[in-house]
Amino acid sequence: MALNSRSVSLTLFSLTVATVLFSNAVAALSGGQEGPIVGGWSSIKDPNAPQVVEIAKFPIDAHNKEAKTNLKFESVIKGESQVVAGVNYKLVIAAEDGGAGNKYEAVVYDRPWDKFRQLTSFKQV
Known part of the structure; x- marks a missing residue:
């Protein structure tokens, strides 16, 4: 039993050292420049x-179908994207609602390679 415990401890230590070395190698290869955080949100440069x-x-369109409303898309004000197993888009959208202009925040999950798109959240801001 002591041998198994020692073996597990040695394996965990080796994985920790490998993770630290990998992280240092990635930082060195990036030239010390900060880039997007993996899994973090990045600003969309051209919302149009x-x-x-x-x-x-x-x-x-999805909100109109679900809530039986008649919002009309006007423009994308700003947005962010997040690479996951696909891409999450967090967008602030201008839309007309019966003549009144409103802003909405929508989060859309998109996997274009298998033509999958899902509305994760939608709210007026």
Whole structure:
């Protein structure tokens, strides 16, 4: 039993050392420059890009179907993306609601390679 416990401890220690060495190697290769945090949110540089606009229209259509409303997409004000097993988009969208302009925050999960898109959240801001 002591041999197994020692073996497990040695394995955990080796994994810890390997993780630290890998992290240091990644930092060295990046030249000390800060980049996006893996799994973190990154600002979308061009919220008017056709792909962003297409994704922004999706929550408006989905909300209209679910809530029986008639929101009309106007523009993307700003957005962020997060790479996961696909991409999460957090967008602030301008939409018209019966003549009144409102802002909404929508989070959309997108996996374009298998044509999957899901509205995660939608709220007026």
